[in-house]
Amino acid sequence: MAILELERLSRHFEVRPGFVDRVVRRKPSSYIKAVEALNLTVGHNEILGIAGESGCGKSTTCTMVAGLLAPTGGDIRYKGDSVLDLKGAGLMEYRRRVQMIFQDPYESLNPRFRISEIVAEGPTALSLWDGDEIDERVNAMLNAVGLPHHKYADRYPHELSGGERQRVGIASALVMEPEMVIADEPLSMLDVSIRAGILDLFKDMQSQRHFSAIYVSHDLSILGNVADRLMVMYLGQAMEIGPALEVIRNPKHPYTRALIGAVPVPDPRTRRAIPNIRGDISKPIDPPPGCRFAPRCPHADASCGERFMELDTADPHLHQAACHKLDVINDG
Ligand SMILES: Nc1ncnc2c1ncn2[C@@H]1O[C@H](COP(=O)(O)OP(=O)(O)OP(=O)(O)O)[C@@H](O)[C@H]1O
Ligand SMILES: [Mg+2]
Numbered sequence: 001m002a003i004l005e006l007e008r009l010s011r012h013f014e015v016r017p018g019f020v021d022r023v024v025r026r027k028p029s030s031y032i033k034a035v036e037a038l039n040l041t042v043g044h045n046e047i048l049g050i051a052g053e054s055g056c057g058k059s060t061t062c063t064m065v066a067g068l069l070a071p072t073g074g075d076i077r078y079k080g081d082s083v084l085d086l087k088g089a090g091l092m093e094y095r096r097r098v099q100m101i102f103q104d105p106y107e108s109l110n111p112r113f114r115i116s117e118i119v120a121e122g123p124t125a126l127s128l129w130d131g132d133e134i135d136e137r138v139n140a141m142l143n144a145v146g147l148p149h150h151k152y153a154d155r156y157p158h159e160l161s162g163g164e165r166q167r168v169g170i171a172s173a174l175v176m177e178p179e180m181v182i183a184d185e186p187l188s189m190l191d192v193s194i195r196a197g198i199l200d201l202f203k204d205m206q207s208q209r210h211f212s213a214i215y216v217s218h219d220l221s222i223l224g225n226v227a228d229r230l231m232v233m234y235l236g237q238a239m240e241i242g243p244a245l246e247v248i249r250n251p252k253h254p255y256t257r258a259l260i261g262a263v264p265v266p267d268p269r270t271r272r273a274i275p276n277i278r279g280d281i282s283k284p285i286d287p288p289p290g291c292r293f294a295p296r297c298p299h300a301d302a303s304c305g306e307r308f309m310e311l312d313t314a315d316p317h318l319h320q321a322a323c324h325k326l327d328v329i330n331d332g
Contacts, residue, residue: 010073049227242319
């Protein structure tokens with residue numbers, strides 16, 4: 001059984017018109033459909049990558065899975081049980097076992113706390129162990145993430161570099177012994193020169209501790225390196241999913257093809273067809289029912305604006321694209 005299943009998960013944000021429009025002109029609210037009918041499964045010990053441009057709903061999905069934002073539709077199941085109505089001990093256990101690593105290591109650490117206090121915060125709040133054991137585990141965790149405790153435990157966040165702070169973020173998540181880690185662009189705020197070290201740390205930790213993960217990034221080369229499977233999103237909808245390297249090397253969906261075509265290729269002799277994409281990415285405000293990529297897709301016809309194909313993500317080996325016109329595209 002998968003550890004995590006998202007079933008038609010949706011999050012809409014209401015945008016209320018101004019007072020005059022609302023009261024005098026009786027203008028109704030509009031809705032940003034940030035995530036729409038998303039199906040997704042994550043297996044045990046699997047790293048599921050999510051790719052897509054800014055605003056496509058990656059963080060909204062992550063915060064819903066982490067229990068920090070309520071969905072407006074659909075279900076989140078953890079080991080078979082819905083997490084939306086968890087309370088008491090069940091909710092505490094979920095909060096412990098599903099941990100998030102945040103994008104911004106500058107904002108996510110409390111500047112008034114010492115590093116050891118930051119890492120001890122979660123275990124102390126949930127009274128996971130007695131004080132001595134928490135201290136021991138915090139020290140061991142700092143050592144494991146490359147911050148020797150005798151050197152770092154008593155420092156404050158402002159005394160650390162960005163990379164060191166992100167190591168603290170990773171330690172804070174892993175000290176809880178999570179079964180699922182959600183990493184929302186953990187490298188994007190860091191200097192390029194230190195990204196590889198943090199990525200290697202994440203991969204080493206995952207291979208030692210066998211947690212499942214959702215790993216979000218704009219960067220397909222990072223996802224090709226870290227993820228087992230890859231889902232590509234566009235304006236709140238899943239466009240393609242499959243084994244990561246297969247999606248990157250042999251993208252099926254016109255949007256994934258455009259996204260991969262936009263990544264610089266190191267070998268200039270390699271030629272990739274870059275489809276002719278029109279227009280700019282916009283916000284999904286009151287979008288029509290069909291495929292949200294249709295207005296920019298060179299292959300779209302009227303039917304694409306009417307229907308959207310949902311992906312069936314239960315089979316981890318299946319490579320699928322949410323496009324009705326794949327036969328036509330592949331023939332052309
Ligand atoms: N609290 C909110 N209220 C209104 N709209 C929101 C809210 N949070 C997110 N959105 C909108 O939902 C859409 C998806 O946002 P989200 O942050 O999930 O995107 P993202 O894929 O994480 O982007 P990025 O790559 O820039 O981090 C965007 O159009 C965003 O403006
Ligand atoms: Mg985001």
